[in-house]
Amino acid sequence: MKEQSVSTILASTAEAGSKSLDFSLGQQLTVIALCALTAFISHMALAVFNDGVRPFMLDFIQGRTTRTATTAVAFGLSAGFIFGLGAPMALASGVLNPWLLFLPTDVLGILSPKKWLAPLLGGAWGAVVVFGLGGANDLAHELPVDFLTAMQEMSTPILFLFTLFPVLAITKQFGRLRGGIAGVVELALVVVTMKAWPDIFPGAVAMAVGVLILIGFAVQKDLNQRRLDRAEKAKAAAAGDTEAAGDAADDPMNSLFSASAARIRRYLPLYMALGAGVCLLAQMHVFGGGEATSFLIAKGEYAEAAQVDFYRVFGFIPLIATTALASGAYAIAGFTLVYPIGYLLPSPWLAVLAGALVFAVEVLALSYLGKVLGRLPSVRDSSEHLRNAISESLWLAILFGSLMAANTMGGGLGIMIVGGLYLLNEAMGRVVVRMAAAPAAVLVGGVLLNLLYWLDLFTPVKG
Template structure:
């Protein structure tokens, strides 16, 4: 094995190991939808088993149905195929020192396994009698678009239906306009497509902050009591700045080695050698992710191992120089963590923004619950047409009556995965034949 290949293997192993450890410690998870759930476990509101089940349900289908297939043929891993699985590994591993060791080792092995055997993994799933992995990718489809709805829901909850409706319409118009007119020709046959979901979320966040700032203070000097509302959670992130900074640096280094990419657009551009365009696409994506990552971090005290994703931009611009990419990535993540503290202090000066936190968490959970349920139903119907909707609705209602119900967020995805397993077992004994289309 040559030295360059060894460097790549060691780098991806460190990425996988560190990310899994961060998930196990509750410091950072990559799945935006999982971030609001982690504090529920840390505060004892849900069990370790429920957290693990939720993580698996939310991420596994995206790993197999989205992350890995997108990576095939490009020789570059879509980071979702790595970090979504390390979320699962970290949450499934036990707590304490034993869990950290298990998370780090398994996460590292998984990262190396992806680099060495990506195609073998997909081929193994293809050997199943009924291939339901393609259908599982539909589980996360509604989440991407529906996430930009949560600011309007939070506004309606905090400020009333009228303001929530205004925000919803503005978000919808942004989504429509960017989808229709957000593609720009950069020359040489290259195009840049803005993230409609990211920009519509940004507009919704602007409305949410604007309405919150308009709430007048009662005149009392309550900054000391307000510090605990946001800064307690932000300080949790700040305390772990070394873990986060090193992880950000390693992710940037892995990007510079062309091992991983942050999104399908930059991945395809990188695989074609269009690195400047890839960096621009990654930068535009990062801008759109600032409100999402910062807001969820401030509210939940849980960060993303890739931060606001600007570490990918640094990696692309510093391609072939992993050491410099690592240094810049560390600095970028450190600056992000410090900005969180500044933003949290600013938020504490406004009572409306202080109160906004709980509305954000509630809105996120509700939006995710509905989106994942719809995605699970879509995937189940694709797996077993004519049965899927019945299956998901039935499990949803029965779950509500169970003595120990599954977390609502996990019902749709778990239902789809269970149905996929069941139809394969039925196929083996000749009781199910998949519908062939086309």
């Protein structure tokens, strides 16, 4: 009976993309309004979604670079993720994602020369998504080679390989022995979960334990280092070396951090409205904050989706906090805590209230959080390792899943086309960013296979 339940979970994972892209009126209005708001906030240089764009915002805020130049940077860093990852993931899972919604509004907001035009452009993009994506989805499913259904093959490797990101982070930061132990623990937990609790996502408990192990190692290292530092200062004081015994000189970045935090706090009501909107969208269950989360939301596993996005928070809080304090521009999704909170809340009104309160706390706590992170270097390093591990595990999962999709829609020829496009992109210096290259290759490969079918040169694989 348990084995049968496990098989059911694996089968439902493969069917994750069956969720419809037809939105209710309330969902349509929420997406359009939120895209308008995020474009307006981006225009004001108050927040952007792309972490790579945020460091460039300080020069823009201080007038050292032009709006056109900043737009070019934002588009260059975002285009691959929009068309190579955001759109394919939405079509494959049937769930919206931040790359499809918020990266374009970053670009449109910065591009807009007038304050009033930014929300109009953002709202227009939201309308394109909610009214156009469903039509594109329906059209693609009518093609002889249904590459969107084939792309649902990506869900299984994404969900299960993503489970290993804490193991990778522990190995990179604390060595092979601790990483190997964490790997054995996670594997055991996945197996036990599949046998004991067959109706829940097997990686949920494993990821939780892995992240806790990583944080425990990091905190222990920082506490040990602080004890050693205090001992060194005590020795220096006893020897009369006042310079070594005293605190280091004030960090010259402190004044910049203080000014940036003050700038962000001035617009607190606007950030609260942003938090309310993002949390509301997550509560509607038509939006997932990550690759794995999108497929879990599509399957209706909201508690598991909340767990996955909650664990990701630990990898992004230090990055978002430091870049916000350095640039004066916050993140569109904040620390992304509004994602898991939204998934779990039963009422839209509770989501609006909770999202506003969460963003208020985040904005008001920025300065304090920056100081705390300054005293915990190993925790900051763990954040970097977590982000890299997430990227590495998802890159492999997406590549493997894309080849599975290629096999489903075209057999060996499909693998040749999709794999060949991916390798060509690598050889050309990654014209499309690595994470997005494989899903983009599946879309292009699907179009090519349909053209070959219409030319009577290819017979679709029967499944």
